[in-house]
Amino acid sequence: MKITYILFLLPLLLNSCIEIIDDLSIHNDGSGTFKYSINLSSSKLKVNSILSLDSLNGKKVPDLAEIESKLLEFKSLLLEEPGIEMVKTELNKSDFILKISIEFNSISQLQSGIKNVIAQLNKEKDHKLIEENWISWDGKTLVREIPSAITSRLKSFDYSEIELLKSGTYTSITRFDKPILKTSNSNCKLNPSRTASMLQVNAFDLKVNNSLIENAITLTP
Numbered sequence: 001m002k003i004t005y006i007l008f009l010l011p012l013l014l015n016s017c018i019e020i021i022d023d024l025s026i027h028n029d030g031s032g033t034f035k036y037s038i039n040l041s042s043s044k045l046k047v048n049s050i051l052s053l054d055s056l057n058g059k060k061v062p063d064l065a066e067i068e069s070k071l072l073e074f075k076s077l078l079l080e081e082p083g084i085e086m087v088k089t090e091l092n093k094s095d096f097i098l099k100i101s102i103e104f105n106s107i108s109q110l111q112s113g114i115k116n117v118i119a120q121l122n123k124e125k126d127h128k129l130i131e132e133n134w135i136s137w138d139g140k141t142l143v144r145e146i147p148s149a150i151t152s153r154l155k156s157f158d159y160s161e162i163e164l165l166k167s168g169t170y171t172s173i174t175r176f177d178k179p180i181l182k183t184s185n186s187n188c189k190l191n192p193s194r195t196a197s198m199l200q201v202n203a204f205d206l207k208v209n210n211s212l213i214e215n216a217i218t219l220t221p
Contacts, residue, residue, distance in 0.1 A: 022172050023035040023036070025176075031105050035100070040097070078113055078117050084104055084113050111134070141216055141217065143216045144174075177195070180217055
């Protein structure tokens with residue numbers, strides 16, 4: 001699951017070296033915490049130059065005040081969703097690092113809440129993104145995948161954007177109270193206690209093969 005879905009940041013994300021980390025913790029009762037960070041610190045000069053523009057590729061470039069305003073709106077709207085207990089947002093305007101933390105009562109409520117907020121924030125109304133499911137949890141197996149709306153955007157990148165993709169990384173971490181029995185993704189790494197998994201992929205590789213971060217994680221009985 002990616003909050004690359006926060007569509008107001010796309011003009012920045014698609015034109016800078018980017019590091020994305022999602023960190024999902026799920027407890028035995030289904031509640032948990034979802035943490036998400038977007039790090040553009042290695043491209044500070046480029047981001048500053050982009051922010052000085054009025055538009056990029058035909059789209060308006062938001063200034064930092066607009067980005068902060070959208071973050072506050074995102075936080076406020078998400079807190080109104082059922083099952084969302086706490087939302088924290090942090091924007092480091094010097095190093096361009098965005099952090100989001102969400103405490104939830106269930107995976108289904110987390111997904112539903114994010115979808116509802118996206119629908120309210122996304123003026124273009126990307127119905128594929130809103131209607132598709134990208135995560136599920138039945139108390140034993142967690143399944144994560146990428147919505148087709150995101151993979152379609154990756155595949156639409158032209159040649160001039162390839163180098164930007166090659167310098168980006170996406171890391172997915174999932175933590176549990178119980179040990180992991182098996183995972184469907186052969187590139188998934190487990191910690192010594194088998195209570196956490198990690199997948200890290202290059203953004204360009206993800207464009208070529210969007211199944212790289214798809215994973216089904218099954219816990220021990």
